Amino acid sequence: MLCGACAAFALQQKLRRIRRELDKAVAQRDSEHSGRLAMQRELRAVMASKLAQDDALFYAPIGTISSCFKRCVGTPRQGHLAPRTRAVLQLKRSAISPDSLDGLNKFSHVWVFFVFHLNNNQRWTRGLTGGGGTGDDAAALRKVAGTFPAKVTPPFLKRKVGLFATRSPHRPNNIGLSLCRIDRVDMAGLAIHLRGIDLVHGTPVLDIKPFVPAYDAVTPAHVAPWVESSLQHNRAVLWEPGAQEQVTALAAALHLYKDEPQEAIAAIAEALEVDIRSAFMTKKAAGQKGGGSIKGSSSSGILLFDTLAVHWATQGGDFNSVSVSRVELAEGADAEDDDVSEEALQEDA
Amino acid sequence: MLCGACAAFALQQKLRRIRRELDKAVAQRDSEHSGRLAMQRELRAVMASKLAQDDALFYAPIGTISSCFKRCVGTPRQGHLAPRTRAVLQLKRSAISPDSLDGLNKFSHVWVFFVFHLNNNQRWTRGLTGGGGTGDDAAALRKVAGTFPAKVTPPFLKRKVGLFATRSPHRPNNIGLSLCRIDRVDMAGLAIHLRGIDLVHGTPVLDIKPFVPAYDAVTPAHVAPWVESSLQHNRAVLWEPGAQEQVTALAAALHLYKDEPQEAIAAIAEALEVDIRSAFMTKKAAGQKGGGSIKGSSSSGILLFDTLAVHWATQGGDFNSVSVSRVELAEGADAEDDDVSEEALQEDA
Numbered sequence: 073m074l075c076g077a078c079a080a081f082a083l084q085q086k087l088r089r090i091r092r093e094l095d096k097a098v099a100q101r102d103s104e105h106s107g108r109l110a111m112q113r114e115l116r117a118v119m120a121s122k123l124a125q126d127d128a129l130f131y132a133p134i135g136t137i138s139s140c141f142k143r144c145v146g147t148p149r150q151g152h153l154a155p156r157t158r159a160v161l162q163l164k165r166s167a168i169s170p171d172s173l174d175g176l177n178k179f180s181h182v183w184v185f186f187v188f189h190l191n192n193n194q195r196w197t198r199g200l201t202g203g204g205g206t207g208d209d210a211a212a213l214r215k216v217a218g219t220f221p222a223k224v225t226p227p228f229l230k231r232k233v234g235l236f237a238t239r240s241p242h243r244p245n246n247i248g249l250s251l252c253r254i255d256r257v258d259m260a261g262l263a264i265h266l267r268g269i270d271l272v273h274g275t276p277v278l279d280i281k282p283f284v285p286a287y288d289a290v291t292p293a294h295v296a297p298w299v300e301s302s303l304q305h306n307r308a309v310l311w312e313p314g315a316q317e318q319v320t321a322l323a324a325a326l327h328l329y330k331d332e333p334q335e336a337i338a339a340i341a342e343a344l345e346v347d348i349r350s351a352f353m354t355k356k357a358a359g360q361k362g363g364g365s366i367k368g369s370s371s372s373g374i375l376l377f378d379t380l381a382v383h384w385a386t387q388g389g390d391f392n393s394v395s396v397s398r399v400e401l402a403e404g405a406d407a408e409d410d411d412v413s414e415e416a417l418q419e420d421a
Numbered sequence: 422m423l424c425g426a427c428a429a430f431a432l433q434q435k436l437r438r439i440r441r442e443l444d445k446a447v448a449q450r451d452s453e454h455s456g457r458l459a460m461q462r463e464l465r466a467v468m469a470s471k472l473a474q475d476d477a478l479f480y481a482p483i484g485t486i487s488s489c490f491k492r493c494v495g496t497p498r499q500g501h502l503a504p505r506t507r508a509v510l511q512l513k514r515s516a517i518s519p520d521s522l523d524g525l526n527k528f529s530h531v532w533v534f535f536v537f538h539l540n541n542n543q544r545w546t547r548g549l550t551g552g553g554g555t556g557d558d559a560a561a562l563r564k565v566a567g568t569f570p571a572k573v574t575p576p577f578l579k580r581k582v583g584l585f586a587t588r589s590p591h592r593p594n595n596i597g598l599s600l601c602r603i604d605r606v607d608m609a610g611l612a613i614h615l616r617g618i619d620l621v622h623g624t625p626v627l628d629i630k631p632f633v634p635a636y637d638a639v640t641p642a643h644v645a646p647w648v649e650s651s652l653q654h655n656r657a658v659l660w661e662p663g664a665q666e667q668v669t670a671l672a673a674a675l676h677l678y679k680d681e682p683q684e685a686i687a688a689i690a691e692a693l694e695v696d697i698r699s700a701f702m703t704k705k706a707a708g709q710k711g712g713g714s715i716k717g718s719s720s721s722g723i724l725l726f727d728t729l730a731v732h733w734a735t736q737g738g739d740f741n742s743v744s745v746s747r748v749e750l751a752e753g754a755d756a757e758d759d760d761v762s763e764e765a766l767q768e769d770a
Contacts, residue, residue, distance in 0.1 A: 080429045083429055083432035083433060083436060086436060087432060087436050087439065090436065090439050090440060091439060094439055094442055094446055097443055097446035097447045097450050098446045098450075100454075101446050101449045101450035101453055104450055104453030104454045104456075105449075105453045107453075108453050108460055111457055111460030111461055111464055115460055115463055115464045129479070129480045129481070129536060129625075129627075130479065131478045131594040132478070132593075132594070133478075134594065152636075153635075153636075167593065169571035171571035171572050171583055172583045172585050173585055173586070174581075174586060175583050176585050178586065178643075178644070178645035178646070179642075179643065179644055179645055180642045180643045180644075181639055183598065185594075185596055223523060232523075233523055233524035234520055234521045234522045234524050234525055235521040236521050236522055236525050236629050236630075236631075237524035237525040237528065238631070239631065239633075244483050244516065244628070245480040245481070245534075245627045245628050247480070247534055247628050249534075251637060251639060253639075276478075278594045279592055279593070279594050279596050280585050281588050282585075282588065282644065282645070282648070283639070283644070284499075284644050285644070286499075286502075286644075287501075287502075289634065289637065289638035289640075290600060290602075290617075292529070293528075293529045293530045293634050294527075294529045295527070295528055295631065295633050295634070295635075296528055297527070299633055299635075303635050
């Protein structure tokens with residue numbers, strides 16, 4: 073047995089050790105506590121952002137468009153104004169059963185509900201959705217709500233009109249509607265081959281519904297004068313010597329028009345004849361606000377069509393010089409497409 | 422100074438106390454630790470659900486429909502088949518500027534993009550979005566994806582066809598499209614008064630776009646035979662003696678048809694003439710699967726129209742007995758509407 077002093081010393085040693093343990097445990101406890109509080113705060117912020125979106129709706133694309141139009145610029149404003157244009161809607165294998173397409177081939181036309189995915193306002197929304205977002209999500213939501221204009225300038229009209237009196241892509245909910253001709257329904261491949269399209273490559277699709285004229289084509293109907301005048305406007309397209317032969321020479325490398333150069337030529341002409349965006353761009357360029365995809369002259373540019381770069385120049389609204397070269401566009405090159413479309417959006421906004 | 426034994430005793434007491442403190446601190450630390458882990462897990466689950474929805478899109482309604490149709494049952498499948506039906510689209514003051522409606526009155530018709538908000542699959546999505554959701558959100562998402570049928574039975578067709586060959590509300594993305602006549606645009610009131618509607622009361626609206634026949638009415642177009650045969654089917658409507666007088670007596674209490682009993686009577690007849698849901702219900706009821714809103718006989722029911730309850734009974738597909746009584750429906754009674762629509766959905770599914 074130890075003497076009292078020795079026992080006391082040993083105890084003091086023990087006490088010191090346990091005190092250190094206690095200090096450590098308390099420090100750990102405090103650290104865990106503040107960690108838990110931080111997690112709770114973060115969770116609350118995330119959940120609050122969900123609650124703030126109480127009336128928000130989640131949609132997920134059912135598929136994606138593979139289109140002859142690689143950029144916004146040059147894509148016709150309505151598809152069947154350019155009936156030979158082509159696209160394929162590839163549905164998601166993970167989400168959609170081939171059975172869901174059974175009987176669709178009995179219809180000649182289909183409504184395609186798509187996402188104007190290259191819009192700036194959409195970028196905001198995506199940032200809010202996918203991002204880490206510990207910030208003030210409610211404020212961000214308000215910003216999203218503020219990114220669409222109350223008024224826009226329709227083509228061939230000098231003044232602005234209300235957004236909802238137009239089909240501008242810059243809408244509160246960036247949903248587009250396109251009436252397309254069904255070329256072929258590939259049930260096994262979960263793909264719908266479409267003609268007469270106004271869809272840019274990579275467009276996400278939310279829904280398709282069969283076109284029923286008895287539901288969708290009321291008569292009589294009237295439209296605003298500015299729409300009527302825009303419909304009357306068709307441009308002449310003059311190909312440069314050798315340009316069409318160039319398309320023929322590149323026909324084997326075409327994707328949606330592989331070995332069909334005449335169809336490609338006709339579709340390009342259709343797109344140029346009805347293209348209103350370029351007219352708008354030209355008007356803006358004339359007003360010293362040009363730039364972006366307008367290269368050099370204020371009335372020339374490039375239409376990316378299938379695997380072709382179609383160089384065009386306008387005079388008096390008509391396309392008086394159209395030439396063609398081949399471009400390499402990787403099918404999945406989204407980032408690059410995005411960059412290109414940024415330019416386009418600046419023009420388009 | 423204490424003796425060694427006394428000092429040792431005091432130290433032991435102290436040691437015991439500090440040990441207890443240590444045990445407590447460790448217990449707290451462990452508790453905080455597991456609490457933090459739980460929070461982290463929860464946060465990860467919530468964030469994972471966001472990441473799982475990387476391609477998901479957020480939309481928020483721009484407004485809500487106030488309709489003469491208070492339930493799914495009896496709402497016409499396409500609005501302009503019943504041109505005198507009425508609704509008001511009330512836009513959100515917090516999100517929409519009156520300017521955005523400028524010029525819309527130059528168009529006779531408008532596309533209304535709406536949400537089939539009474540669908541079961543929508544409920545799932547809402548549960549996932551707004552709810553607390555500590556569960557396996559990714560699995561829940563897969564369930565959402567699984568809630569739409571690959572095939573459905575269109576009216577007047579005995580067999581099933583692919584969902585995308587129909588306009589069934591039970592879609593992967595529950596977006597509906599309706600072509601409505603513009604009755605009046607109330608810019609100051611941020612309201613659009615519509616006619617020829619197939620929209621149930623409380624329907625959230627995602628977008629409106631002006632109708633442009635040159636874009637939206639392609640010819641020639643063909644549709645599936647089962648749609649054509651459904652279009653040929655129109656029912657006779659026979660009012661019971663005194664029923665129309667009853668509508669007139671209740672005209673002051675009508676909401677969208679206030680003091681316009683003749684318009685209300687005509688609109689009710691239009692809705693009954695083209696109503697296909699009840700035919701479907703009747704078919705189902707005949708197959709011993711009836712119930713829900715079908716009261717008593719397998720071929721009778723109630724159409725809630727404005728502030729009226731329209732009692733109907735069919736014979737051979739025609740409405741041979743239509744009578745009317747007044748119902749009190751609070752404008753904002755969503756919960757009650759929901760309950761009612763549960764029944765309707767059971768019929769409709």
